[in-house]
Amino acid sequence: MTNNNSIKLILLFISSAISFSTSNCTGSYGLGYYHLFDENLVLSQENEPKKFNLWYFPNEFKKENNSVDLNIKEWSLFLEGKYQEEDLIKIMYRRDGFKGQDNELKVLQSKTSKPRQIAQKENEFIQYLEYALELENYLKTLVPDSWSEKPIVKDPVEQNRMLAKANKLIAQFRSGFTKERMHYQLIKLHRYYGSYDEVIDIYESYFKDKKSFISYWAMDQYAGVLRIMKRNAASNYYFSKVYIECPSKRQSAYLSIDIKSEREFADAKNLGASPEELMSLHFIRGMNGKNLGLYDLSKITEINQNSDFARILMSREINRLETFFLNNSERYYPLYGHEGMEKLVNQKTEGKYLERLIALNETLLQNDSKSQFWHLSMAYLYFLNGDYDKSSIMANQIHGLTENDQVQLDILNVLLFVKMKPILSVEDQNKVGEQLYKINKGEIYYNAFDSREFSFSLNEYLFDELSSRNDVKDNAFLTLIFGGRRLQTDLYIDRESYIEPLEKVTVSYLDRVLMDLKETPQTKLVEYASSHYFSNRYYWSGEDRNIVKFDDVNFFIKELRAVLLMRDPERLEEAASEFNKIPLEIKSQISNTKTAVSPFTFYTNDPYFEDFGYDYENSVPDEKKFTRTKVVNSLLRLYAKAKRKNGAEDYFKLGLAYYNMSYYGMSWKLMGYYRQSSGLNGFYDMTVPKQFFEKALNVGGLNREMTAKAHFMLARCDQNVYCEGSVIRDNYTNYYGVYNDYFDQFQNNIRASGFRKHFEVLAYKYSNTEFYRELIKECKYFDYYVNGF
Amino acid sequence: MIKYYFFILLFLIFYSCQDSKKVKHPPSFYYWKQEFSLNANQKKLLKDLGSKELYVKFFDVKMINGRPEPVAKIDFKTSPSDYSIIPCVFITNDIFSSDQVSPEKLASRTVKLILSIAENNKLSFKEVQFDCDWTLGSKENYFRFLKKASEQLSEKELSATIRLHQYKYWKKTGVPPVDRGVLMCYNIGEIENINESNSIFSYDLVTQYLKKGMTYPLKSSIALPIYKWALVYRLGQLSSILNNVDVASMENHIVSASNNRFLVKDNFYINGQFLSTDDEIRFEEVDLKELEQTAKLLSSLNFDKLIYYHLSQSNIEDYDKQQLDQINTLIYK
Incomplete structure (x- = not known):
């Protein structure tokens, strides 16, 4: 790996040092976090973003998976490409033990069909592997168990044996590659045994000034030993070298750097001979998620303003500030000790910091490189600061960019275009839409270089910006697609949080949306936003999301409308008619429009929702499932029959269906799209099933068993209603199966509040039924009611 | 005869009044640094107040690489043999929110480590305290942990810290299955808020949680702050x-x-x-006058002991021992 590449590809940024949540609880696009200055674009001249080591949050790292990958690549090269890397991984990183040199060699050689003339290398590989595995096991005896206070007992005999074996192999090996690796193993052996002088000696005589892969691993160990010997300046200096040059040890090196004062910082710097080394320490300090990078950035730019260090650090600082300046919503921080509570943040110092970054950037324009990075960052900083004219002038000065840099400039230009025009004409909207398609490469979400993991959010930012404009607010359809409100989960009330209940989605609201949809001109922007909305904000069945065409949008809204209609038994006919208008291919795309669980099943014992989850649903073929259309037609027929014949059993079945299709039932998917476990959502109105069970009782004709069941279903409805209004939700028995205080209290309160009338009827009038006998065994609530007081 | 019964009644009333007066103890102190070493000022303060009991943090338990690990293990540089030591362990809440951690196994390992540390330093103890700011999501696992720890420390008393909101809303937040609680009456402000005036302590904020006559279903001590x-x-x-x-x-x-x-x-x-x-x-920093004011409120709440947080700071001599004694006295009135 060349120096330039490795530095360039190094470290990325910590995105923002701090994450926020917004106050907007209606499910809008108002993200807590924005990231519109994309490091994958501005730092990718060589177009290799995968080499960037991504940090998600301050001091949280992606796992060093490349440690194994990079090591295997080295061995693969040594073995002249005769072996597949995945085979080498299995051989080297194994769980089972070493099975003797001859056996292992046979196994190795069986993995290749290429002609082998590397017998010597293969032998050395196997012998090295044997030693390395043996050493690994031995070193485990020298590492203390954090949970134990027992001191480690060293075994000098074993230590000497391992030393002798290593030295013998070093003498025996012909290849420099394996000799070097054995020296690395020796360093580990001495380090864990505590022979620190030996470590220093081996490193300085064998590895110093080397730049091979394993020499940096040796350097990492060396730096660790220097720390133990309290040679802190040298330790920090060498860890910084490992950090810069060695991706596979980057994380551990970074965590090992420990600079506690300016003096220590200077001491480490003084050991640095080259400008790169000087810059690297500033870079490492600046990149610490807790620190502001400006000071160290300015020091780096004094040495080389066009270094990768400077550009990466500036990009990180921009990302840190973006959220502060782009977030339209009020920002909140979590209240200490109060889960779910937040308080408003006062913005004060971010503006000052931005101005200082701007001042520094202005000094760097004159000597900008061909990539024009400092012009791009300048334009973006002006934009963040609200200086749209200055930003625009700067952007217009930038020409002849690489493809990726041009995309970044396009992003900035579309942002400026929208921000500088309070109202967008049809022509303006077409321009914006075209730009969005171009920037997103024809997709409706940004997927260049996998930066979705950084929540690249141009689409969401623009939509959020547009949703606050009056011409959008007056249009229910535009408000929906730009606002990003999730329709399918809007019936959400959570008593455990401090968020106000959300507005319910109604049929009349959807009628307004459909009406405004008809009036809305089909511009490129509207097409793009509606595709984005219906492809991203809806729950889809299966893994792949379809891109929703503008012409199909009305069907999705109508489908939801039909579901809302279905929840009212008096509007079943309308619901059926609406379902019939929707093409089958649209219905099949929407999540949870069918279920394998019959809504007409009676359960004495509450089943577990997990038992009827993904695996169960997938075990039943689609043609055997209950679709909304099928069920709504069944309900329509059943209701008509019930009214015609005054059929108690029909009314009972209707009650059962409406209960099972509610939030509380196993067939909830038929009248909902998403079920939260942490709070009520979807359809949870118990008056509908209750009315049917009461009707079933009142019209007469149910036998005693069915009557008992009807009372039980009414008791279930009552308990759900009670819990909806009650603070006490955790009414389970405790871990050891004994009723705990809460359960007792819950039972007392629900009874005192009058919600056990139907249990009373069951207990006094139906105790001689089969159902009663079953119920008292299966239902802990009823058992407590009868026996627990 | 009536006179006779009257005097007996008077005697009984007098006797029960005597019994209901709280017994004053010297205050205890938390020691929360990794290195245990009492300087002259710290020893003097303990002596002047007659304090014999130290709640010493033995270690923290934190999630490292997806596993709970003990960190910052206590290092006794000087012997604490002049004092009665109560080992404390602080456990981060995320451990009990994880479904990858067995609370019972963790309890066994934690107790074993406490016992090893005590044995290696020739310490005996009668109580162990656990400190964890549990939430509704972690409650069940934390309580399982405490139950198991209690079984393993069957001859010791087990205590657990309780935050103000857990004290006030105990019906919702739960009551830890231990022998006693310690109400932590500090770190109660909005520490994240740049505009907060004092996140350590505020009498006004305390009164939002604690009212005269409130009860909590565990015998409890009170912890008050003396730090900056x-x-x-x-x-x-x-x-x-x-x-x-x-x-x-x-x-x-x-x-x-x-x-x-x-x-x-x-x-x-x-x-x-x-x-x-x-x-x-x-x-x-903490205004001791506010603590005095708080102590008067606390005296109605039946706390049986005061523990100051904390002794392990370099400027303990800044605190007036008479005021500290006065605050302690007020708890028992």
Whole structure:
């Protein structure tokens, strides 16, 4: 790996040092976090973003998976490409033990069909592997168990044996590659045994000034030993070298750097001979998620303003500030000790910091490189600061960019275009839409270089910006697609949080949306936003999301409308008619429009929702499932029959269906799209099933068993209603199966509040039924009611 | 005869009144540093107050690489044999929110480590305390942990810390299955809030949680703060907490903004932290008069002991022992 590449590809940024949540609880696009200055674009001249080591949050790292990958690549090269890397991984990183040199060699050689003339290398590989595995096991005896206070007992005999074996192999090996690796193993052996002088000696005589892969691993160990010997300046200096040059040890090196004062910082710097080394320490300090990078950035730019260090650090600082300046919503921080509570943040110092970054950037324009990075960052900083004219002038000065840099400039230009025009004409909207398609490469979400993991959010930012404009607010359809409100989960009330209940989605609201949809001109922007909305904000069945065409949008809204209609038994006919208008291919795309669980099943014992989850649903073929259309037609027929014949059993079945299709039932998917476990959502109105069970009782004709069941279903409805209004939700028995205080209290309160009338009827009038006998065994609530007081 | 019964009644009333008076104990102290070593001032304070009991943090348990690991294990540089030691363990809440951790196994390992440390330092103890700010999501696992620990420490008393909101809303937050609780009456303000006046303690805030006559279904002690710190805010957000610092230690690098607030004028290191220009620093400490006022309220709430948090600071001599004694006395009135 060349120096330039490795530095360039190094470290990325910590995105923002701090994450926020917004106050907007209606499910809008108002993200807590924005990231519109994309490091994958501005730092990718060589177009290799995968080499960037991504940090998600301050001091949280992606796992060093490349440690194994990079090591295997080295061995693969040594073995002249005769072996597949995945085979080498299995051989080297194994769980089972070493099975003797001859056996292992046979196994190795069986993995290749290429002609082998590397017998010597293969032998050395196997012998090295044997030693390395043996050493690994031995070193485990020298590492203390954090949970134990027992001191480690060293075994000098074993230590000497391992030393002798290593030295013998070093003498025996012909290849420099394996000799070097054995020296690395020796360093580990001495380090864990505590022979620190030996470590220093081996490193300085064998590895110093080397730049091979394993020499940096040796350097990492060396730096660790220097720390133990309290040679802190040298330790920090060498860890910084490992950090810069060695991706596979980057994380551990970074965590090992420990600079506690300016003096220590200077001491480490003084050991640095080259400008790169000087810059690297500033870079490492600046990149610490807790620190502001400006000071160290300015020091780096004094040495080389066009270094990768400077550009990466500036990009990180921009990302840190973006959220502060782009977030339209009020920002909140979590209240200490109060889960779910937040308080408003006062913005004060971010503006000052931005101005200082701007001042520094202005000094760097004159000597900008061909990539024009400092012009791009300048334009973006002006934009963040609200200086749209200055930003625009700067952007217009930038020409002849690489493809990726041009995309970044396009992003900035579309942002400026929208921000500088309070109202967008049809022509303006077409321009914006075209730009969005171009920037997103024809997709409706940004997927260049996998930066979705950084929540690249141009689409969401623009939509959020547009949703606050009056011409959008007056249009229910535009408000929906730009606002990003999730329709399918809007019936959400959570008593455990401090968020106000959300507005319910109604049929009349959807009628307004459909009406405004008809009036809305089909511009490129509207097409793009509606595709984005219906492809991203809806729950889809299966893994792949379809891109929703503008012409199909009305069907999705109508489908939801039909579901809302279905929840009212008096509007079943309308619901059926609406379902019939929707093409089958649209219905099949929407999540949870069918279920394998019959809504007409009676359960004495509450089943577990997990038992009827993904695996169960997938075990039943689609043609055997209950679709909304099928069920709504069944309900329509059943209701008509019930009214015609005054059929108690029909009314009972209707009650059962409406209960099972509610939030509380196993067939909830038929009248909902998403079920939260942490709070009520979807359809949870118990008056509908209750009315049917009461009707079933009142019209007469149910036998005693069915009557008992009807009372039980009414008791279930009552308990759900009670819990909806009650603070006490955790009414389970405790871990050891004994009723705990809460359960007792819950039972007392629900009874005192009058919600056990139907249990009373069951207990006094139906105790001689089969159902009663079953119920008292299966239902802990009823058992407590009868026996627990 | 009536006179006889009357005097018996009077005697019984008098006797029961005597019994209901609380017994005053000297205050106890928390010791929360990794290195245990009492300096002369600390020893003097303990002696002057007659304090014999120290709640010493033996270690923390934190999630490291997806596994709970003990960190910051106590190192007894001097022997604490003159004092009665209560081992304390602080456990981060995320451990009990994880479904990858067995609370029972963790309890066994934790108890075993406590016993090993005690044995290696020739300490005996009668109580163990666990400190975890549990939530509704972690409650069940934490309580399982405590139950198991209690079984393993069957001859010891088990105590657990309780935060104000857990004390007030115990019906919702649950009551830990231990022998006693310790109500932590500090760190109660909005530490994340740059505009907060004092996140350590405020009498007004305490009264929002505690009212005269309130009860809690566990016998409890009370912990009150005697410490100070500096909070560093960067870009409006809490960046770090600095212990054992004062204005003088950074006066070359800061300018006063208001009463207890300062702005950093140039980058510098302090206590190993790198502070940046325009960082805002807020110095906070506890007003002992407010603690006195609080102690009067607390006296109606049947706390049986006062524990001061904490002894392990470099400037313990700043605290007036008479005032500390007075606060302690008020708890028992």
